[in-house]
Each structure stands twice: as structure tokens, then as C-alpha cells.
Amino acid sequence: MFIDQNTYQIAFDAYLRKGTPIELALKQDKSTGFYIWRTRGDNKVRSSHAAQDGKVFAWDNPPSTGHPGEGFGCRCKAEPYVPAVSESLNVQMVGVTDTGRPWTNRDFINHYRNGNGVPVRVRDFGHLRKIVNEYWGTVSNRLVGQIADAARIQTSGQFSYPFTNIYQMQHIVFIIGHTTIEGEAKGQVTFQKNGTLRISGDCGFELVVEFADPLDIGIELPGGTPYPILDSWSARMSGTIVADGNKSWIRLDG
Structure with a gap:
């Protein structure tokens, strides 16, 4: 699945202005099986999510907080990650x-x-x-x-x-x-x-x-x-x- 960045940005702006929840599908691209946790990097990020910023997780082995976007009001994103491959x-x-x-x-x-x-x-x-x-x-x-x-x-x-x-x-x-x-x-x-x-x-x-x-x-x-x-x-x-x-x-x- 490909996440269109423009679509995500529109959804995020709607969240900031009206509190409209961002669809979970817009935050998650599971095509590679792995992702890098990315927060918004501001003072609104909850501490447990800030501790996971930049770390790599597998979609079939979620961290204790759940995947990005699964927690209520979570604005974090899952950036697709492809492990190094020796072809x-x-x-x-x-x-x-x-x-x-x-x-x-x-x-x-x-x-x-x-x-x-x-x-x-x-x-x-x-x-x-x-x-x-x-x-x-x-x-x-x-x-x-x-x-x-x-x-x-x-x-x-x-x-x-x-x-x-x-x-x-x-x-x-x-x-x-x-x-x-x-x-x-x-x-x-x-x-x-x-x-x-x-x-x-x-x-x-x-x-x-x-x-x-x-x-x-x-x-x-x-x-x-x-x-x-x-x-x-x-x-x-x-x-x-x-x-x-x-x-x-x-x-x-x-």
C-alpha cells in the first residue's frame, strides 16, 4: 500500500483544526513488514511515544504502546523500512x-x-x-x-x-x-x-x-x-x- 503524502497532510490539518481523527490506514504502510516510528517532534508527543521515535518495529510484533496511530489521538506515523538486503x-x-x-x-x-x-x-x-x-x-x-x-x-x-x-x-x-x-x-x-x-x-x-x-x-x-x-x-x-x-x-x- 502506498500512502499519499498530500492526502495525509489534508487529514492532519483537519485533525488540528476540527479534531477529526486521522484514518489509521493513512498512517500505516505495511508493504515492507517493518517500519520506523516517527513522532511529530513537538511538546504534545506523549513520553512513551517519544521514547520510540526513530526505532524500527515489525508489523507482526507491535511494541507495548501499539503501532503508530493506534492510540487515541496519536499523531505518530510509521515510515516504511526495508532491512539491508544482499542481492x-x-x-x-x-x-x-x-x-x-x-x-x-x-x-x-x-x-x-x-x-x-x-x-x-x-x-x-x-x-x-x-x-x-x-x-x-x-x-x-x-x-x-x-x-x-x-x-x-x-x-x-x-x-x-x-x-x-x-x-x-x-x-x-x-x-x-x-x-x-x-x-x-x-x-x-x-x-x-x-x-x-x-x-x-x-x-x-x-x-x-x-x-x-x-x-x-x-x-x-x-x-x-x-x-x-x-x-x-x-x-x-x-x-x-x-x-x-x-x-x-x-x-x-x-
């Missing part, structure tokens, strides 16, 4: 293991001529780990920010975020060239009382490209059959982020 959203790769020796260009061409179009997995020709490391080093900050923003839209419950793009991998495996990597993040987000979101879930990744041009000149050579190069892996994600993206460093433009 993190960790994405840990799973299943990134090479099972075969690294192929050379000659190996790719031999499979083009003799493989009858049978697909090959990146891990089977020994380059998955390098490609995943290159990919994650390129997209990690952006993708984590996108996942965080998707979780903020949902606020509570299940959320998902699909992604896809083309990446340059020639410097790792020249034969592969332009490589499409796509996937989807799926998880659970839970809103916490301190204004944060708890996130957990998984990401799935898929790499898809076709070997169809051994000379990289846009022409398929006779005597060969194009074949798919593909693979997949996953990641586990978990962490805590600030629900208000404007106050968080983990966001798309962060």
Missing part, C-alpha cells in the same frame, strides 16, 4: 561435460561426406564446455537481469522467461559458425515481507546449427550430406532480489 541470483550450469576428443576441421568434413546426415552432439566432438563458457560469459549479466525482471512481473507464483539469439563461435570451432542458442527459464517466485523476492527454478538451453557448407562459401559440395549439430544442457537458479527494480542492481539495465 544475488545465481545460475549454476549442469550437464556441461565433453565425452569425446576435440574434432578438427577434417573430422567435420569426413562426417559430411560419410555420416549420411546423422546429427552430432557438441559434447561428442569435445567442444561443449568451451562453447558454454563463451556463451555464458557473453550473456550472463543480461540474461540474469531479464530473469529477475520476469520474476518481478509475476511477484508470486510460477514464472517463465523464454530466450533465443545467434552467437559467433568461429573462434572456438570455425566449422560451426553462427550458432543459435535458445531456452527458457522456469521457476517459483515468493514475495518476502522485507520487500524482496525469493527465486528458485531451472533453465534449459539448446544449441542448434547445421553443417552444410564445408568451405564456408555458401555452397554445398557434391558428395556430402548436411547434418545437424546440436546439444542441450541445464542450469539451476536461486537467489533473492529486491522486488522494486528501481532499487535493485539486478535488472535488465542494471
Whole structure:
């Protein structure tokens, strides 16, 4: 709940002039779960409330005086308080293991001529780990920010975020060239009382490209059959982020 300061000021002026009680809802914003007790700072403040000025209380654990505004004629306010939060959203790769020796260009061409179009997995020709490391080093900050923003839209419950793009991998495996990597993040987000979101879930990744041009000149050579190069892996994600993206460093433009 957001407390409009102008509305509160009008209500407070009415209280001073006519003795009209201020609605309790105008004094209490419970969105963060915590508040700082603030008095009016004048000689009308009762001593028990003055002793609590500037102190932090939880809405579910009131002080002996009750919360601000609950006592008769109380003019004190509850200023929302968000405890310090250490943000993190960790994405840990799973299943990134090479099972075969690294192929050379000659190996790719031999499979083009003799493989009858049978697909090959990146891990089977020994380059998955390098490609995943290159990919994650390129997209990690952006993708984590996108996942965080998707979780903020949902606020509570299940959320998902699909992604896809083309990446340059020639410097790792020249034969592969332009490589499409796509996937989807799926998880659970839970809103916490301190204004944060708890996130957990998984990401799935898929790499898809076709070997169809051994000379990289846009022409398929006779005597060969194009074949798919593909693979997949996953990641586990978990962490805590600030629900208000404007106050968080983990966001798309962060």
C-alpha cells in the first residue's frame, strides 16, 4: 500500500483544526513488514511515544504502546523500512561435460561426406564446455537481469522467461559458425515481507546449427550430406532480489 503524502497532510490539518481523527490506514504502510516510528517532534508527543521515535518495529510484533496511530489521538506515523538486503541470483550450469576428443576441421568434413546426415552432439566432438563458457560469459549479466525482471512481473507464483539469439563461435570451432542458442527459464517466485523476492527454478538451453557448407562459401559440395549439430544442457537458479527494480542492481539495465 502506498500512502499519499498530500492526502495525509489534508487529514492532519483537519485533525488540528476540527479534531477529526486521522484514518489509521493513512498512517500505516505495511508493504515492507517493518517500519520506523516517527513522532511529530513537538511538546504534545506523549513520553512513551517519544521514547520510540526513530526505532524500527515489525508489523507482526507491535511494541507495548501499539503501532503508530493506534492510540487515541496519536499523531505518530510509521515510515516504511526495508532491512539491508544482499542481492544475488545465481545460475549454476549442469550437464556441461565433453565425452569425446576435440574434432578438427577434417573430422567435420569426413562426417559430411560419410555420416549420411546423422546429427552430432557438441559434447561428442569435445567442444561443449568451451562453447558454454563463451556463451555464458557473453550473456550472463543480461540474461540474469531479464530473469529477475520476469520474476518481478509475476511477484508470486510460477514464472517463465523464454530466450533465443545467434552467437559467433568461429573462434572456438570455425566449422560451426553462427550458432543459435535458445531456452527458457522456469521457476517459483515468493514475495518476502522485507520487500524482496525469493527465486528458485531451472533453465534449459539448446544449441542448434547445421553443417552444410564445408568451405564456408555458401555452397554445398557434391558428395556430402548436411547434418545437424546440436546439444542441450541445464542450469539451476536461486537467489533473492529486491522486488522494486528501481532499487535493485539486478535488472535488465542494471
